[in-house]
Amino acid sequence: MSAAARNMRLRLRALLVLAAVLCGMLAYPADAWAADYQCSQVDLTAVVETDGSATVTDQRIFEFPGDGEARETLKWLYAGFPENAEVKVKRVRLAPVDDEGNVVDEWTKLKSTTFQIPWRGGGRPEADGWAFDRFQDTLYAFVQDLPEKAVVEVTYKVSHAVETYDDAADFQWLYAPLDYAVDLHQVTAKVILPVAANAAVEPNENVLAWGHGPKDGTVEISQDGSITFTDPSVASSAYAEGRVMFPVGWLTNLSEEDRLANQGSLQYQWTAQYEEGWVDRDAHRLIMRDSLASGLMGACALFLVVALLVYARWGRERPPSFTDDYWCEVPDGSLSPAEMGRLWRWNHESPDDAVAMALDLVRRGIVGVRYKAGRPAALLLPTADRLEDDCLGADDRATLRLLEALAEGADRLTLADLSSFAHQRPQAFLEAEHAWQQGLSRRIEAYGFFDNGSRRAQRAMLVLAALLAVAAVLAFLRLGWFPALLSLATAAAVGVLANYTMRRSVRGNEITAHAKALRNWMRDGGWSFAACGLTVGERAELVPYGYLFGVLRFLKPLGENGRVLGTDAAEGAAAPVDAADQLAELAPKLSTAFDDALRVAHHRAEVRA
Structure with missing residues (x-):
């Protein structure tokens, strides 16, 4: 086989390998960029007090690398509460657990420390502890020598957590914020209402609840005044939020300021209509988003196949009649x-x-x-x-x-x-x-x-690569990072193939x-x-x-x-x-x-x- 033929075959193999590697990277991208720990279970309980505050217990089971010397900075984002709400962390502690999630040793209480702005960029104190960045509503826990599996419990209180109106109290809780470090699995968030002594809970009548987030999440209202939100999994690029409305009369110790904040406003009927419309719009938006994402992925696969076929048709060099490996004369005396x-x-x-x-x-x-x-x-x-x-x-x-x-x-x-x-x-x-x-x-x-035909094919492929790059930007804004990366990778692969499509x-x-x-x-x-x-x-x-x-x-x-x-x-x-x-x-x-x-x-x- 001549050197020219070998070079052509090696080039084609390299392009095929590049396409395969891109597809492989996109098939399992999360493993490449996720943190080196996992969160296998989340249990949250928010007890709404009669003064409109809420006391939250946040328990999360983490699985760390099994070297016994794990050193992590864990973060919690406590946002989504009313503007005048204030979060105060009361306690952070951790304990090792077994495979079933049972605590197997003593709890270790972390000491609080004053937050330092450089810690936002990855710094940390010398000793274990926790600090709350109140300007960004973010809790940092600095821990080293972690066990392979541990539960971390955070207890905090949110003052002014409930918005009050003339006829209803509205509690909104972003219990799984967007862009968390890792995916959250087996998420359970429970809200316990301060039901009045002589009152009865009437689900979907005087107590209403809605969940926003993963489409496989569920909401359950119990007769005892508790509402449970469950999500099998919340991706790091997604969020989960709960909203509960109940009679404002149950807040018997509400301050005058909170009671008058939205005076003259009725909320039950308006909120129910809004949430129903939101669910319809969200369902339609999810269907459209999934359809567009699926269509984009199918189009990327089709365009990649078309680019390979175009390269095979117009990009492969014609085998020359001269096949020697060495030559010691001017290639063509008629050319300068x-x-x-x-x-x-x-x-x-x-x-x-x-x-x-x-x-x-x-x-x-x-x-x-x-x-x-x-x-x-x-x-x-x-x-x-x-x-x-x-x-x-x-x-x-x-x-x-x-x-x-x-x-x-x-x-x-x-x-x-x-x-x-x-x-x-x-x-x-x-x-x-x-x-x-x-x-x-x-x-x-x-x-x-x-070759004029290969030149036209190259131009068409370059235009296609540019359009795919634009589609990647739009996909990132509308559909998420995975379709965007897929489109961008396809644009790169088509661009590489286009570069080698023109033939002499x-x-x-x-x-x-x-x-x-x-x-x-x-x-x-x-x-x-x-x-x-x-x-x-x-x-x-x-x-x-x-x-x-x-x-x-x-x-x-x-x-x-x-x-x-x-x-x-x-x-x-x-x-x-x-x-x-x-x-x-x-x-x-x-x-x-x-x-x-x-x-x-x-x-x-x-x-x-």
């Missing part, structure tokens, strides 16, 4: 080095093409090199009438005009002149380089090296096969072992291609005596005496100078703009 560079890198612009053309002009003696202290210092430009020489091609003339423009009419262009021109006239530098690149683009387009024409692929074989020959030591069979001129002719293919470092000087290419005799000193060695030494110097000047021109043009 700049045109070969464009074909090599799929018609992408690069300043390397201009450098390669300058090297080729030096090789042919059209442009000379002046040395100073043994190092190339300037390019010696030909006279203007030389541009009409019949031996010059379109790329030769364009490159000479570019060099003359950068030299500002002088007969030589020093490497320092490039930097000076870029600093003083950055816009002119960029315009000259751009005009040269545009002319090369027109000439390479005339060859028809790139039959002739272009044939020339590229020779270019790859030449690159292999240079890289794998052929330059050193077989160069003795090439003339000095033949070796020098290959140097610009070695520069384009990124293997210049493998072209070691061989020390042969040969003619010197355009060296200024007046400077005399220590220039390489071999043509190929001279070009190999000149290439990195010229490339660095041109790249630096181009970077400076871009920067100064942006600053001036």
Whole structure:
């Protein structure tokens, strides 16, 4: 099997592996980003007092890594209460439990400490303890040397927890806030009402309750005045909330301030209508959300399959007739080095093409090199009438005009002149380089090296990738992070496939096969072992291609005596005496100078703009 065929098969395998890895990552994303502990059970009890406050006992069973040295910062968010409510934590304690959740040892009471703002970013005190961030309603518990399984109990009181109206009291409780650190399992939240001594609880009459959150959650109103909300699981990206309405007369010790806060407002009928409408809207919203998410996932799978099929149809290179692994001649004598560079890198612009053309002009003696202290210092430009020489091609003339423009009419262009021109006239530098690149683009387009069908397919796939990226943003805002990640991953996969979809024409692929074989020959030591069979001129002719293919470092000087290419005799000193060695030494110097000047021109043009 040829090297070209092997490369194509390896590329396709890599793309398939990328698609499989993306799908695998998206199949189980939560495991990658969740905390390293779990919450297997949550039991909460809120006792509503006759003064409108609520005393809450929050018990959660956590499972930690089994190394016996777990060190965690646990967080609770106590939000969703009325604006004038105040949370006061009374006690935080923990104890180890067995597999059934029974306490098997003594409770350990954590000490309270003053909260420090740096702890929001991950800091912690030296000793175990707890602190309450009252500005963000967040409780922090700092514990180390945790058992594998433990129950953490928090007791807190919420003053002004109930909103009161003329006919009803309204208790709203966000018992599972959004964006908790881990998923919560087996969640049970119980509300105990202060039923008056001579009153009776009439479910759905004088006591109403609604639950908001997971669609598999349940609400149960008992005759003893307790309401139980249960959720098998609350995802870290979801929430669960309970709302209870009961007669305001049961709050016998309500303060005058709370009693008059919403005077003149009746709530029973309005709230019931609102909640019923909310349930209908929420159910419709959930159905639409699930439908859209399912549709997006199906579309992503379909688009990925289509992208793979498009790549298989238009992206796979045609097998060339040339299948040798090595080649030690110019890939195609009818192409200039700049045109070969464009074909090599799929018609992408690069300043390397201009450098390669300058090297080729030096090789042919059209442009000379002046040395100073043994190092190339300037390019010696030909006279203007030389541009009409019949031996010059379109790329030769364009490159000479570019060099003359950068030299500002002088007969030589020093490497320092490039930097000076870029600093003083950055816009002119960029315009000259751009005009040269545009002319090369027109000439390479005339060859028809790139398949038009694959080019259209590539554009369509790039548009599809962009649309999928936009869909990912919208999905994140409307559907959640999982559909968004799936869409984004599909956009990335389609974009990668699109990058490899364009293919070359039959002739272009044939020339590229020779270019790859030449690159292999240079890289794998052929330059050193077989160069003795090439003339000095033949070796020098290959140097610009070695520069384009990124293997210049493998072209070691061989020390042969040969003619010197355009060296200024007046400077005399220590220039390489071999043509190929001279070009190999000149290439990195010229490339660095041109790249630096181009970077400076871009920067100064942006600053001036």
